[in-house]
Amino acid sequence: MNEHIVKKGFDINLAGRPGDALVDLVRPKVVAVCPLEFAGVKQRLTVQEGDKVARGAVLIEDKRDGEFKLRAPGGGTVKAIVRGYRRFVERIEIELDENEDVERFKSYSRDELEKADADEILSQLRSSGYLAFLRQRPFCRMADISVKPKSIFVNAMNTGPFQVDPNVVVGDDPEAFQAGISALTRLTDGKVNLCVGADVSDKLKGVAGADIHVFKGPHPAGNTSVHISRVDPMKPTDIVWTVKAADLVLIGRMLLDGILPEKRIVAVGGTRIGKDGRKHYRVRIGASVESLVADHLQEGESRFLNGDVLSGEMIEKDGYLRLGQSSLTVIAEDHERRFLGWTDPGFKLFSYSRSFVSTWMGAWSKEWSHGSSRNGGERAMVLTGYYDRVMPMDILVDFLVRAVLANDTDEAIRLGILETAPEDFALCDFICPSKMEIQEVIRHGLEMIEEEGI
Amino acid sequence: MKFLLKLNDQLRKHFDKGGKLEKIEPIFDAGDTFLFTPPTVTKKGAHVRDAIDIKRVMITVIYAVLPCFLFGVWNAGHQYNLATPGSPEGAVADIIRGLIIVLPIVFVSYAVGGFWEVLFACVRKHEINEGLLVTGLFFPLILPPTIPLWQVAVGVTFGVVVGKEIFGGTGMNIVNPALMSRAFLFFAYSQQMVGNVWVRTASGVDAVTGATPLGVLLNLPEGGNAAEAMGAAGYSLKQMLIGNMPGSIGETSTIACAIGAVVLLTTGIASWRIMLSCVLGLLGAGLLANIFGSSPASQLPAYYHLAMGGFAFGAVFMTTDPVSGAATNTGKWIYGSMIGVLIIIVRLINPAFPEGVMLSILFMNIVAPLIDHYVVEFHIRRRMRRG
Numbered sequence: 001m002n003e004h005i006v007k008k009g010f011d012i013n014l015a016g017r018p019g020d021a022l023v024d025l026v027r028p029k030v031v032a033v034c035p036l037e038f039a040g041v042k043q044r045l046t047v048q049e050g051d052k053v054a055r056g057a058v059l060i061e062d063k064r065d066g067e068f069k070l071r072a073p074g075g076g077t078v079k080a081i082v083r084g085y086r087r088f089v090e091r092i093e094i095e096l097d098e099n100e101d102v103e104r105f106k107s108y109s110r111d112e113l114e115k116a117d118a119d120e121i122l123s124q125l126r127s128s129g130y131l132a133f134l135r136q137r138p139f140c141r142m143a144d145i146s147v148k149p150k151s152i153f154v155n156a157m158n159t160g161p162f163q164v165d166p167n168v169v170v171g172d173d174p175e176a177f178q179a180g181i182s183a184l185t186r187l188t189d190g191k192v193n194l195c196v197g198a199d200v201s202d203k204l205k206g207v208a209g210a211d212i213h214v215f216k217g218p219h220p221a222g223n224t225s226v227h228i229s230r231v232d233p234m235k236p237t238d239i240v241w242t243v244k245a246a247d248l249v250l251i252g253r254m255l256l257d258g259i260l261p262e263k264r265i266v267a268v269g270g271t272r273i274g275k276d277g278r279k280h281y282r283v284r285i286g287a288s289v290e291s292l293v294a295d296h297l298q299e300g301e302s303r304f305l306n307g308d309v310l311s312g313e314m315i316e317k318d319g320y321l322r323l324g325q326s327s328l329t330v331i332a333e334d335h336e337r338r339f340l341g342w343t344d345p346g347f348k349l350f351s352y353s354r355s356f357v358s359t360w361m362g363a364w365s366k367e368w369s370h371g372s373s374r375n376g377g378e379r380a381m382v383l384t385g386y387y388d389r390v391m392p393m394d395i396l397v398d399f400l401v402r403a404v405l406a407n408d409t410d411e412a413i414r415l416g417i418l419e420t421a422p423e424d425f426a427l428c429d430f431i432c433p434s435k436m437e438i439q440e441v442i443r444h445g446l447e448m449i450e451e452e453g454i
Numbered sequence: 455m456k457f458l459l460k461l462n463d464q465l466r467k468h469f470d471k472g473g474k475l476e477k478i479e480p481i482f483d484a485g486d487t488f489l490f491t492p493p494t495v496t497k498k499g500a501h502v503r504d505a506i507d508i509k510r511v512m513i514t515v516i517y518a519v520l521p522c523f524l525f526g527v528w529n530a531g532h533q534y535n536l537a538t539p540g541s542p543e544g545a546v547a548d549i550i551r552g553l554i555i556v557l558p559i560v561f562v563s564y565a566v567g568g569f570w571e572v573l574f575a576c577v578r579k580h581e582i583n584e585g586l587l588v589t590g591l592f593f594p595l596i597l598p599p600t601i602p603l604w605q606v607a608v609g610v611t612f613g614v615v616v617g618k619e620i621f622g623g624t625g626m627n628i629v630n631p632a633l634m635s636r637a638f639l640f641f642a643y644s645q646q647m648v649g650n651v652w653v654r655t656a657s658g659v660d661a662v663t664g665a666t667p668l669g670v671l672l673n674l675p676e677g678g679n680a681a682e683a684m685g686a687a688g689y690s691l692k693q694m695l696i697g698n699m700p701g702s703i704g705e706t707s708t709i710a711c712a713i714g715a716v717v718l719l720t721t722g723i724a725s726w727r728i729m730l731s732c733v734l735g736l737l738g739a740g741l742l743a744n745i746f747g748s749s750p751a752s753q754l755p756a757y758y759h760l761a762m763g764g765f766a767f768g769a770v771f772m773t774t775d776p777v778s779g780a781a782t783n784t785g786k787w788i789y790g791s792m793i794g795v796l797i798i799i800v801r802l803i804n805p806a807f808p809e810g811v812m813l814s815i816l817f818m819n820i821v822a823p824l825i826d827h828y829v830v831e832f833h834i835r836r837r838m839r840r841g
Contacts, residue, residue, distance in 0.1 A: 341491030376507020380625030383781035
C-alpha cells in the first residue's frame with residue numbers, strides 16, 4: 001500500500017453533507033433514461049411509445065458503433081419519448097410493470113472473471129451500455145476499446161462536496177466490487193490502481209488484484225487526474241482508463257448476475273435538503289428526482305445537481321436520475337443583492353482569499369451554507385498565479401488557460417492538458433476573482449484537440 | 455434600501471437592449487453594482503463561488519494605499535507652508551493646504567481617466583473595470599504636488615489610452631498604466647517633473663528648486679561621503695523613513711508604504727515573492743556597490759536605498775501589479791530582483807537620471823512576458839523529460 005500526500009488544494013466546508021446512513025426507497029412507478037448523458041452516441045431509436053420492454057432491453061443503438069447499446073433500466077411500457085434540440089432523444093420514460101421481464105447476459109463467477117477473455121468482457125460491457133462507466137484519458141470520454149490501456153485507475157475517494165461515499169457503496173456489495181476489479185485486471189497489461197482516502201474501510205482495502213494507493217490531503221486529492229500524475233504519469237501518447245468505484249460496483253454486479261442491476265446508491269446532500277434527508281439512498285436507476293427529495297425539500301428556489309457543487313451538472317426538479325449519477329446535491333438559488341457589498345468586511349462571507357474578516361476568524365473550518373450566487377461581475381483574465389495554489393498537479397494553470405483561449409492547441413498539449421479533466425479546475429473556478437469559467441475553457445480545449453487529432 | 459433597489463430596477467429597462475440609453479449601459483451597470491452586489495447566479499462550472507471579486511481586490515489595494523495618500527496630503531501642505539513665507543503653521547493648516555493642493559490633482563486624474571475608461575467600455579460593450587480606481591489614485595501619488603492640472607489630464611489620458619486600452623483594456627496591458635502616465639510626463643514635460651518642488655535649503659525656506667536626496671547623491675563631489683552629504687542637505691535616514699520632506703505626493707514616506715505592504719501581504723492581494731525579491735535585489739546590488747564601487751556615491755550604505763526616492767512606493771504598489779508583472783513563481787523572483795538591481799544601477803552608475811524606480815519597473819514590465827516565456831518553456835521541458 002503506497003501513501004501519497006497532496007498538499008495543494010482546498011476543502012470547501014459546505015453545509016449539508018450527506019450522512020453515512022443507507023436507506024431503501026419505495027419502488028417508483030416510472031423510470032427514465034436520458035441518452036444525452038452519453039456524449040458522442042449517435043442515436044438510433046429502437047422502441048416506440050407503447051412498446052413493452054424488459055429490463056435490459058435495447059432502447060437506443062449507436063449508429064457509429066452498432067455494438068454499443070443503451071438499455072432499459074426497468075421492465076414495463078414505454079410511456080413517453082421526449083425529444084429536444086435537433087430532435088435528439090432527451091428522455092425515454094418507462095412505466096414499470098409489477099413483474100418486470102428481464103433480459104439476460106452471460107453471467108460469470110469470480111473465478112471465471114479472473115480467467116476471462118478481455119474481448120468477451122468488453123463486448124458484454126459495450127452491449128450492456130456499461131462501457132460508458134469506463135472513461136479514458138486523454139479527453140475524459142467513453143473508453144475506446146480498440147486500444148489497450150497502459151493502466152486502469154479506480155477512484156474510491158470523495159474529496160469533493162458532496163460525492164457519494166465509496167466506503168458506503170462498496171461496503172454494501174463488496175462481492176460486486178471485487179468482481180469488477182477482477183474484470184479490470186483482464187483489460188490491461190499494466191496495473192489496476194485502486195486509489196482510496198485516509199478513511200478507507202477494511203472492505204475496500206481487502207480487495208484483491210489491485211495496487212492500493214492511499215491519498216491524503218484536501219480536494220482535489222480525490223480526483224483521478226491527481227492519482228494518475230502521482231502513481232503513473234502520462235505522456236501525451238499514453239491511454240489510461242478510469243472508473244469510479246461506485247460505477248465499478250454496477251459493472252461487477254452486472255457481470256456476476258448477467259442482468260442489469262436494478263438499483264444504485266445515491267448520496268443526497270445540500271442545504272436545501274432537510275437534515276433528516278441528507279444520507280445515502282438505495283434507489284432504482286433512472287428514478288425521478290422528485291421521488292428522492294420529496295419528503296425533505298426545503299422552501300424556496302432550489303438548484304438540483306447531478307454530482308457535486310463544484311463540477312456537477314444542473315438537472316430539472318421534475319427530471320430523472322442519470323445512469324451514471326451517484327450523488328444529488330440541492331442548493332439554494334441565490335439572487336440576493338447586498339447593499340454596498342464591496343465595503344462589507346465580510347464576517348459572513350466565505351472566501352479562500354484572506355481579504356475577508358471571516359477568513360481570519362477561521363471560516364475555513366466552519367460549515368458554510370451558500371447558494372448559487374456568482375458573487376461578482378465577470379472581468380478580464382489577469383495572470384495572477386492564484387490558480388496554482390489549488391492545483392496539486394504539475395500544471396501551470398494560467399498559461400494553460402491562456403493557450404486554450406488563444407486556440408493554441410499545441411501549447412496546451414505541451415502544458416499538459418491531456419492529463420487533466422475539467423473537474424480538476426473546479427477549485428480554480430471557485431476562487432477566480434474574475435469569475436472565469438475555467439472548467440468550460442478546459443472542456444473546450446479538450447474537445448478542440450480531440451476534433452483536430454493529435 | 456428596498457427603495458433604491460426598486461428605483462434601479464425601474465431605471466434598468468432604459469439601459470437594457472432596445473432601451474433609449476442602451477449605448478451607455480456600462481455607466482448604469484457600474485453605478486448599479488456599486489450600490490448592490492450583482493444578482494447573477496452561476497450557470498456553468500462550479501455552482502458555488504468564492505466571495506472575492508475584482509471589486510474587492512481593487513478596493514483592498516485602495517485601502518492599502520490610503521496611508522500614503524493621507525500622509526501625502528499632510529506632507530504636501532507641510533512642505534508648501536514651510537517654503538512659503540507668511541503661511542500659517544500647525545497640522546490643521548498643513549492638512550487644509552494639502553487638500554487644496556492634492557484633491558484637484560486626484561479629481562482630474564479620476565475624471566479624465568474615468569472618461570476614457572467609460573468611453574472604451576461603452577464602445578467595447580464590457581463592464582467598467584475597477585482597475586481605474588487604482589490607476590486613478592496611484593498616478594497622482596507619484597506626481598510632484600506642483601504639477602499643473604492640464605499635465606495631469608494629458609498624462610492620465612496617455613497612460614489609460616496608449617498604456618492600456620489600445621492593447622485591449624485591463625488584463626491585456628503590457629506596462630503599468632499609472633507608471634506609463636508618469637513616464638510620459640517625465641519625458642514630455644521634464645521641467646515640471648524633476649526638481650521643481652518646494653525645497654527648504656540649509657539656509658532657509660525661500661528656495662523654489664533644490665536638490666532631492668537622490669540629487670545630492672548624483673552630484674556628489676569626488677571624495678565626498680554620501681551619507682554625510684545627505685545629512686548636510688537636510689535629509690537624515692530617519693527623515694526619509696518618515697517622509698516629511700519634499701518629493702512626489704504619496705511616495706516620500708517609507709513607513710506609510712510599509713503599512714500598505716502589510717495590508718497587501720496579509721490579505722494576500724499582492725505577491726510577497728515580488729516584494730521580497732525587489733528588496734533583496736536592491737540590497738544585494740547596493741552591497742555589491744559598497745564592496746566594489748569606486749565612486750563616493752556607491753559607498754552609501756545599501757539600506758539607505760530602501761528609504762530613498764520612490765523605491766518603497768514602487769516596490770509595494772507598482773511592481774506587484776499582477777497584469778504587468780511576471781506571473782510564474784520563478785518569474786516573480788527574477789522580475790522583482792532585477793527591478794531592485796536595475797534601480798541601483800540607475801542610481802549609482804547612470805549619470806543622466808537621479809532616480810531609476812519608474813524606469814526599472816517599466817523596463818521589467820516589458821521584459822516580464824519574456825521571463826515567463828522561458829520559465830514556461832523550462833517547465834514544459836521538465837515535464838517532457840518526466841514520464
